[in-house]
Amino acid sequence: MESNKQKVAGGLFWSYGERIMAQLVSLVVSVVLARLLDPENYGVISIVMIFITFCDAIVSGGFGNAIVQKKDADELDVNTMLCCSVATSFFLYVIIFFAAPAIADFYDMDIIRPILRVLGLRLLISGVNSIQRAWIQKRMLFRRFFVSTSFGTVISAVVGISMAYRGMGAWSLVAQYLTNSFIDTMVLLITNDWKPRLQFSWRRAKSMLSYGWKVLLTTVVYTIEGDLRSLIIGKQFGSADLAYYDQGKKFPNLLVTNINTSISNVIFPVLSKSQDDLNRMRTICRRSIRTSTYLLAPLLIGLIAVANEFVQVILSEKWLPCVPYLQILTLVFLVRPLTTTCQQAIMSTGRSDITLKIMITVNVTDVVLLLVAVFAMKSVLMIAVGALLTEIVSLGLFMKYVKKCIGYSYKEQVLDIGPSLLVAVSMGIIVYCVGLLELKTFFLLIAQIVIGAIYYILVSYILHFEPFEYILKMVVEKFRK
Template sequence: MTNTENQNQIAKKTVNGMFWKFLEKIFSQGIQLIIQIVLARLLLPEEYGLVGLLAIFISISDVFILQGLTTALIQKKNADETDFSSVFIANIIISLLLYGILFAIAPFVARFYHEPKLKELMRVLSLNVIIGAIPAVHNAILSKELDFRKSFYRNISNVLTQGIVGIALAILGWGAWAMVYSKLAGVAVGAVVLCVTVKWRPQKMFSIKRVKSLFHYSSKVLGTNLLNTTFNNMHSLVIGKYYSTTDVGYYQRGQQIPQTVMTALDGSMSEVLYPAYSKVQDDKVLLKKAVRKSVSVSMYIVFPVLVGLLVVAEPLTLLLLTEKWLPSVPFMQFSCVICMFWPLSHRTHALNALGKSGTTLAISLVGKSITLIAIFSCLKFGIYALMIGTIIASFINMWISSYYVKKHIDYSIKELAIDVLPPLLLSVIMGGAVYCVSFIGLHDIITLAIQVVLGVGIYIFGSWLFKLESFGYLLSIVKGFLRKRGKSSLKSNEKTAKQPSIDEIEKFLNAVDKEFPVPLSQKTDLHEYAIKLYEHATIFFVEQDGKIAAMVAGYTDNVENDMAYISLLATREEYRGQGYAKRLVNEFLECAKNKNLSATHLYAVETNERAVQLYYKLGFEKYMPEMEPRKDDLHLIFRVKKDKKI
């Protein structure tokens, strides 16, 4: 398989993986949110707090299984059956050891929090560690193959089972035990589904040498994830120790909606991007481009949602959770601000993909130390001061990680600001407008509905007005999907696509170079031209016999005078006479029309009669502006008319 074909397959699998992961997160987190809302109405804050106190211990144990050796399996390019079976056996052994430790320390945890009920709750809930270890390798296999469709089935079955069992037991009055048993039931069903759908079975082989080799890499990633998990749960631990179990319940409930949204919107990208980044770890230019795109798009999506949640936190809590959960509102608002830093983790995923797991561990060590100092420095000033300290620490940590990201993938803080500030500022403007609606004095439900509609409208209109790049990118994806669904397909050995690779474009340019009256290579460097088209142009092409047969490329974004510009139209000599040029120009014109551009213009060599005749047939006409930059070429324009069909 050629490098180009490999890149195309990776790109296709990545997009497909993001689709299934996004679908999984939307469905699973949406269902889970509904279930948690129902449970919140049935259970008391202190009952939530009891289970919340155990979160740090269970989460740390899960990291050993789900993000330890299995992470190394995903990163290792040539992992074989010996690696998979060895990791499976090692995970089972580790899970049994972890359960033994959790079982033994349960009485001490109960005494630490002065909550005797925690002893038995912890011993039963810890069984989750053993159950979760069984399908861990199966999940790693899916991640390596970027096949997240089967993972979708597993998580949906997990969430549905957890919801049914949890609500049933809560209605029967089981209290905190309803959450414990529902968690175990969901994980067990999810494990069965994954083991059935993934046709891998462990073999009778074990290599301690392979395990040590994988652990050498995963130990650093594991250390990073352990730090992250510990500090993600540090607030619950500290609040439970120095305040009350009820406060833990309010804190957990306040976090849930923002973190559910982030897991659905940003988490789907994060889980796909690490294996995808690993595929292009040898090309830092492509890696940086992918990281910038993922950060900017993710920020564009999550900023308005989090700002909106922050503004409507109180009426939303009253509507969904009832008045008994109003003390959780400040925690929800603080959580919205903290979650805004989450998409920046896409940058450290890239460092892991480069094999710089030691660097990410160092970043976490420094960052979490700062967070720890902030937590204990603010502790004596009250629970809200603690949250403010965490926000300040997150901001400092962003600057620290930016230094290493600049060093290894050349992604500077200035470039980050360019990617992040436009959607952030627009979201703040939107949030201010939404907040003003709360003073109208209407019923809470009506006010909330107006706020949502107004917020969405302002953000979309502002994105269009200020031409935010991520908005155009997402809009082009949506239009591309709609266009593909509405168009008839080509013959079986032909296909069209929106974006070929740089290598494919350059090969095509070299193939058609001398077919122009004045060769392209005499006007520009073909490699640089290929990069320019790849990064900025809207491209339509026909591929036949494994290579590009014809291509049209032009510019439809950030154009002057509201006019699209066709920079290239060419067909390989052996594929002429099949109507490719006409079809591709029509597709480009349709694209420009869909973007509400008033016209499309181009330059043609007047002696190239075949091309000039084609343009005239398609509706182009001579264009003579006052200032003509290229007087030696024929300047043609296609003007969009409302009653004209392309």
């Protein structure tokens, strides 16, 4: 048991380290590029990324998860899934290449055609990268993620910012995305003891895809749910409105995706190995939810409280229209880590059919709310509100089924979420009140952040918050080693 605890703690340490480093660099890059580029440039890339993200979800969706979920996966299994992944990525790139002119005509933007064809090359890289990451994730060698992400993020940041300074507009973002994916994959290829080989087994493929196709379809449905909003905003309201919406989503997404990915990468393989021990699965699930809530609640609620000052200082006043989107979408991302952990627990029991059914239900709900917001209310802001309502419905369904699958009761779920959330809300109120002071915007933002951080940490220490003490102990032990 102690060995497993050490693996989880070590995995979380390196996975968090990787995500935090990537988050900091991405934040700097986003700020610099937002100041150098116009909202219209961001809008073009946002439209292109709708199609790239959808195809990427297909490539990265079920193949890697099938490797992680299978208890005794060997190199033949990995190479079989690699063949499936690469073949799928190549097929999707061909579709993207020939569909690019029609997509450009649909949005009446000629620049979309070449950008889509070039950025689509990322799919070919993802076909290999997703399998590399699954193999490393299964073996819980998360330090390798830290190294590959460090190189990829820093080098791509230099490339993107350099091109933006030279006035290359949307192409600077294209170069940043492609460079990041390529460097990450090459570093993993060098550091990973598994090397791709031309091996394939129909029997293994059939067995693993019986699980993987449900995860794949779940991922695709989830991606459609998220990208459909951007697709419609770009067409109905224009690239500038889409840029404001996406910019409002970017910062909470940056925080949550990084921490969420860290937890998912560590928790899923551990849960899969413990699928015959429901008590252990429940314990791991509770640890994940307590930790993610403790870390994310103050960051996201604090972001809502300082949204206006944050946008003015970090992005400049030209991005102020994104503030209401940022505040509403931050609430969406506050709910998401809880949903993800419950989903991982259900999938680890082998019940990918349940997650698929839930996501179909959620997707139908989302489409209905989206159509009402677009055609009845004609409001981008109401699209954001609809996203929040959809996320709440999703959380409710996953909480219901995680109770059935591993016995994680509603009472336990509330007790794991409640304390951190209450302290974070009280911190948010204090931070918002500080924002009413008559100070220059920059100094006001600094004061809000410092006071909020001191309050949250101090209350955690005084009340002996279990997640606070767990994280502190984990960090101290790592540095002692």
